[in-house]
Amino acid sequence: MNPPLKFVNNKIEDYALQTTYDPAKNEGSIVYNLSLVKTGDLEFAISVLKDANRSGISMSGLVKFLEPEKKISGLTIPPGCTGICTMCSISFDGILIRHGIPVRPIGGGIVEIENRTPVRFTHMILYEHTTIDPLQVLMSQKTTSVTDVMRKGSGNILANIREFHMEAEPLVGQVLDELSGSNFSGVLDVGMPNVPLLGVPVSPQFIGIAAIGGTNPLAAIREADRWIQVQAMKGLIDVSEMDEIRDY
Template sequence: MNKNLTPRINLIKQDGREVEREKLAILRVLASCQTPLGSKIIARRLKNEYGIELSERAVRYHLIMLDDRGMTCKISRRDGRSITQLGLEELENALVTDKVGFVIDKIERLAYLTDFNLDTLSGMVPVNISFFAKEQFKPALRAMAQAYKANLCVSELVCIAHEGDKIADISVPAGQVAFATVCSIVINGTLLKAGIPMDSRFGGTLQFHQNKPRRFTDMIYYTGSSLDPSEIFIASRMTSVSEVARRGEGKVLCNFREIPAASLPLAEKIIAKLRNAGINGVLVVGEAGKSVCEMPSGLNKVGMIMMGGLNPVAAAVENDIPAASQAMSGLIPYSSFKNYWEAAGLKKPA
C-alpha cells in the first residue's frame, strides 16, 4: 500500500467512527422519549445532553440513513421519527467503550447547563422524569407522601405534565402522566457556578438504622457505568424508602460526591441558600479527609452524601405502582415547579 495514503485512510476511519457516534446519540435521544421527535428537537437535545452540535439538515441526513437500516421509522412529516426494535438492539450492542462513563459525562454536562440563580430564584434546574399510567397517578402520589413527609427527597418541588404536553422537550404519551422531581445535580451546578468543583463518585443505596444514615450497601461508580444507578436500583427493587419513612429502617437512594476541603465554608453558605430555595438534597457533609457513612474521602477532600431525586418514585414502585423513570432527563425553569403537597392535593403533615 502507498504510505502516502495511510493518513487519509486513518482519517476516513476516524470520521466514520464519529458519524457512527452521532447516529448512536440520535438513537439514544429517540429511545429516551416515548413519542416521535422531529429534527429540530433532536438537534437541540443532542447539543444540550451530549455536547454534539449538528444542524437540523445533518440530523435529517442521519435519520434517512437510520431509516434505511431499519433503526428508525418515520411516523409523519409533522411528528417526526421513532426508534424501532432494531434501533434499540443496536444501542444495546454498539460501541460499548463509548457507553462506559456515559453517566458521568451526562452529570457534568447537566451541571454546566444548570443556571439556577439563588438570589433571583430563576433559571434552569435539572430534573428526573417518571411516567405513570393516568389511572394510577393519584395512587402513586399518595404512595409518595410518606417519602416527602420524611424528607427523603432532594426537594418538595415537582412538575406535572399530562398527555400531549411537553416537559424538558419530552412529549407526554397518551394515557400517561409525567412527574418531574428535582435532580441532585442542581447542587453540582450551583456549586460549579460559584467556582467549587464537585467530583461525583457513585450512586448507591444507603442503609438507615433508627432514622439515621449508616452505610452504603450497594454502589455503582459513575465513571464505569453506562446506566444510571437509580434507575437500576428501582427496577431491581433494591430500595425500601417506604420502610425508612415509616420505621427509620431500610435503604434509600443516595449519591456520594466530594469537594475540595478548602471550599467547604463557601459550600456551606450555598447549601444554606439552596435550602431556603426549597432544595434540601444534601444529607450529610463530612470533614476533610474523613469517612462519611463508612465511605472514605480523598486527601484534602470533603465527602458529601446527597439524597436521590427518585426516592419518592421508588416509594411508589415499592407499592406496586409501575413507573418508567428517566434520571437526569433535562432542565426546566424553576418557575415551572409547584410544591408536592399542593400538586397532589394533599395536606402537608404538621
C-alpha cells in the same frame, strides 16, 4: 458511525454546568427526572410525593405534571400515562459549581438508614464506570425500602456522593446555609477531610458530601407495585414551570 459512549460522570458535568438555579431567589433552571405513571395511579403518586417531601426523603417539593400527548425534551407523554418532572440530585452539583466550588462526582448507591440517621452505603456504582444512572439501575433491582424509611425511620434509600477540596469547606457551609431556607432539602451527610463518608473513600485533601437521590419518591411508588417508568437526568427545566407538591 455510532456516537462514542458517554459515561455518567461526563453527563453529570454537562448538566451541572448548565444549572442556573438560585436557591435564595428560587429561580433558574434545574436538572430534572422524568417519570411516567398510569393516569389512574396519579392520585396515589401525588400522595407518595407529598409523604416523601414531608419525610425529607425527596430533593425538593417542586414538581410538574404532564398530561398525555404533552411533549418535553423530545418525548411525548403516551396515552393513558401522566408525566412527572421532579428535581434530580445533580442539581445540587450545579448549585455548588455556580457558587465557585468544583466538585467531583463519585457515584450513586443505596444508603442504609437507621432511626432516620444515615449509616453507610451498602451498594455503590461509580459514575465513571457506567453509562446508565446508578440510581435508576438500583431502583429497577428493587433494592430500596423507601416506604419503610418514610413510615418507620429505618430502611434503604437511594443516594449519591461527590467530593470537593477541603479548602472550599467554608464556602460549602455557606451554600448549605442558603439551601436550608429554600425548596432544596436533599443533603444527607457531609464528611471530614481525608475521611471516608458513609464507607465511601474520598481523595486526599477532599471532603465527601452525600445527597438524597431525587428518585426516592419514585422508588416508593414502585415499591407499592404500581407501574412506573423513570428516566433520570432527562434534561433541564426552569423552576418557574414547576409547582409545590403540597399545593396538590
